[in-house]
Amino acid sequence: MATLSVVIPAYNEEDGIAAIVERVLAIRPALKEVGVDDLECIVVDDGSKDRTAAIVQGFGDQVRLIRQQNRGYGGALKTGFSQARGELIGFLDADSTYPPEYFPAMCREVLAGADIVIGSRMAGAHSEMPLVRRIGNTIFATMLSLVAGVRISDSASGQRVLRRSILPIIYPLPNTLDFTPAMSTRALHEGLRMVEIPIPYKERSGRSKLHVIRDGLRFTKSIVWTALTYNPVRIFGGLGLLLLLLAGLLILGQSIGIALGMLLGWSFPQLFGALVLAVAGVTLYTTGTSFSYLVALFHKRAIRQGLFGRRGNGRRIERHYWWLGLLAMIGGVMTYVAAVAFDLTNPALPHSWFAPVVSAMLVLMGVQLVSAWGLARVLAELSRRESEQEADLNWTYVPLTTPVETAPQTA
Structure with missing residues (x-):
């Protein structure tokens, strides 16, 4: 039986956390249709100062609430990953910008053999992403494609499903917003099978936590330095x-x-x-x-x-x-x-x-x-x-099977 654990990092999301949790819980029937029998919803309250935690508690046993001091976007996700019990781990933002309704299709790809499935905002589906961020994401994806040698359309998407077993391979990952591009870079260089499926993207209402210049430089640094450690x-x-x-x-x-x-x-x-x-x-x-x-x-x-x-x-x-x-x-x-x-x-x-x-x-x-x-x-x-040493230590003796001809004896 496959279980999907959906981790939602939340920091001061009292206006939207209830809506995204309800949408995640509503995908249970669709998950069963693709072979995922159970759903676990985890909200990691990353030091919120508003009513985010109280709202999540209102869902009772349907949602696991984990509260911690502020560690950042990546830190919240890693906390959720460590507490998840599912063989499949998914995550998305708390502001309803990503569609949880696409998790069943993403799980289908993982069950078919993919290691990581990315919901790509740049693969043709309807997207409300601002032009500046769209250009930035195109640049980051092109950069990653060049350094990794594999074409990728959205290196920083915040909606993904992955196998729990690959976490030791892709760790360590940063605690900051460059968590996702670092994950993509490491996964590609480790030879993991990464699949992208198009998803619609809705721009969040209110002020975004993403700073184009500061976080853009951080994304660039993360991709380049991670690639340097591999290639x-x-x-x-x-x-x-x-x-x-x-x-x-x-x-x-x-x-x-x-x-x-x-x-x-x-x-x-x-x-x-x-x-x-x-x-x-x-x-x-x-x-x-x-x-x-x-x-x-x-x-x-x-x-x-x-x-x-x-x-x-x-x-x-x-x-x-x-x-x-x-x-x-x-x-x-x-x-x-x-x-x-x-x-x-x-x-x-x-x-x-x-x-x-x-x-x-x-x-x-x-x-x-x-x-x-x-x-x-x-x-x-x-x-x-090392490989030659292992070969020598595991050397297997192969006996000679061809009979040895003996010289004729003379009187």
Whole structure:
């Protein structure tokens, strides 16, 4: 028998708490139709100073009321999760912005194999979300899709159903409003099956507790930092590739300008800037690949599922760092030798500093690449060591079944 525990975090919600509780209790028949036999409604009063708790108490045994000092949105949800007795856990806000009538459909998806089902406000159903928040949610969803490599339409939805068994996998989660985007980010990087279904969204009456700028920055920080703990190469590598692209555009722009006669010659400041961007890009990218191996040591479950082979290190470009680094160092030395041979380092020249600087940066870039190659090799060995150790300890002797031919005996 499956039980759904619906957790409702509430802070000063005396105007709307009764309505949302009644709507949650009314879905019992629909839940039974999809295979959920029991419903538990939990309201976590997160330090309210109004009549929220008194109103919930009026429902008697139909609702479990948990009162605590204010811990924040995520803190209230975690309290409810810890007290829930259902195998399935759902949650939604107390202000009737989310429709509890969609919980049966969400439970159906979980019972069919999903780990987390998100009620997406951005998937096409009617939504009264203000334009500013809609734009913000689109940005957050796009950001999460980029860092996780999986398309998601609503990273911060506050209506979800999840399996109780995945809580140890997605914890820890923050106590603040960025609880939901952090959950989405961790779930995707842990390889959990996440399903979205469209839900209508109604804007709450009165003042929202969400601050667009402050909480938007908090959401961004939560997504980025959570992703960094799983797949740093997507963040560092993406920034590195962007810098390398900018460097290439600077070189290309000058080349086209000279070819078309728009420029009389190379601009040394721009060339120098392109070189600095290239070195910085290589440094960021190699840092990202090295970090990916390092964090893999702490995510044994993801390693067992092969997630680090599919994401982050899937290109294995770090295997080529050693020869790329040697090539850069040789290029740096040859640049300096050529500059001396052609007297380009003569102090009388207006740009005598340029060739030595180019040489030094190429050599440093090469050292960075070779060092990153060595570090990646060591970390890869460490990440494999545990699985190889387990294989050796569980080595199974296989007896030889083919008969051994004996030499004929001679008289």
